Amino acid sequence: MRSPLSRRGFLAAGSGLAAATAFPALSGCASLDSSDADPGTLVVHTQLGTTAPGSPTYRALVKEFHAEHPGLRIRNLVNGDDLPQVYETSRLARKEPDVVMVNLYDKTLAWTELGATLDVKGYLDDWGLRERVLPAALEEWTDEEGRLRAFPYFAANWPVAFNTTLLERAGVGSVPTTGDQLIGAARRLRAKGIAPVTVGGNDWTGQKLLAQIIQTFLTPEEARKVYATGDFGGRGAREGIDYFVQLRDAGVFADKAQGLTSDTMTTQYNTEAAAIQSAMSSALAKVPERTAAHSEVGGWPLAPGAAHARPTIMRSYTLIGFWISPNGAKKISAVEKFLRFMYRPESVSRFITESGRDMALETDTVSKDFPLVAAAQRLGDEVGQVLLPDLYVPPTATQPLITATSTAFTRGTSAATVRSALESAYRTG
Structure with missing residues (x-):
């Protein structure tokens, strides 16, 4: 590198x-x-x-x-x-x-x-x-x-924060742990005018969440290879991209996520305009007391056949x-x-x-x-862990990957186009 x-x-x-x-x-x-x-x-x-x-x-x-x-x-x-x-x-x-x-x-x-x-x-x-x-x-x-x-x-x-009060208001009885449950929760939340998962699809926060979801069907060793080489053509990476597209087009992410930033994300969660965010501990530390009081932290919901036994976080x-x-x-x-x-x-x-x-x-x-932050520190066997790709992505691909991330979060973009955008980030950087 x-x-x-x-x-x-x-x-x-x-x-x-x-x-x-x-x-x-x-x-x-x-x-x-x-x-x-x-x-x-x-x-x-x-x-x-x-x-x-x-x-x-x-x-x-x-x-x-x-x-x-x-x-x-x-x-x-x-x-x-x-x-x-x-x-x-x-x-x-x-x-x-x-x-x-x-x-x-x-x-x-x-x-x-x-x-x-x-x-x-x-x-x-x-x-x-x-x-x-x-x-x-x-x-x-x-x-x-x-x-x-x-x-x-x-x-x-880097866990996922869930506002349990907003989930309950939408009729969601528990924190979703599977993709199907997350899609169902998103539909109920939208019916109540609440954004489901807020994410900075136009910056590094979206890049990290996209990487986390893509790793759903990848072992750590496979993920290292994917992010070091930029080859997203293997079966596990393709299945992960397909899973991301399924969630996106089912309305899991906040509207126009491809243009949102980390500041937008934290504001939407902290003001209870959105029910879920994938947030590193420095962002969790900024969650107001009133919102933190009815928030839980856990992992990202998994799809059937995932390479991980439990919902995932990053550390x-x-x-x-x-x-x-x-x-x-x-x-x-x-x-x-x-x-x-x-x-x-x-x-x-x-x-x-x-x-x-x-x-x-x-x-x-x-x-x-x-x-x-303390709750995230205590997370143990109830969650799995995926790689934070920063140590493996070549420096020349870092910023192009963020551009590719915005493409990925644009609803209607095909899985093949998402894959092409990700791989192009390694060639054009």
């Missing part, structure tokens, strides 16, 4: 153009200057700084870190979804931050392979932090050559990690202090209790104020 950036281009010394573009890319959050070469300043590039779940906790922890280490200052650069591109631009100019807090997805998959970030396995062991990390998280963050790309930190459960341990850059290696003592602080059990617990985050680290803390 290769980055769209070449090894030579990404790691070459920054040209005048790269140096000129690095700073505008960082405008609006912060910029790098000569003081950042000071060993007493640790520059952290993060998505936690605005409205992202966990941002208030992160800011509070940085303040505490400053109090404990008066000679060491954390300087945060804040970006949203554009963080990977901004980091790559700054790396080309050799002006990259010291630590990066971002998920393992799309372009970041190749960073360590290309030398844009360090293999941190030795640091994890030298600093005695390996036992703090869940084994599954270490496995997901380790590449095929045995390199540990980053220090794992945030994780995510991932790659939501946010601490990556160390080549510049960070020059300040490794400061990096060690910062990561030891963030890995403390009490620091980890604060993200759980204050922000409802799932963590990739060992902890006994439960999200008491975030009941749906």
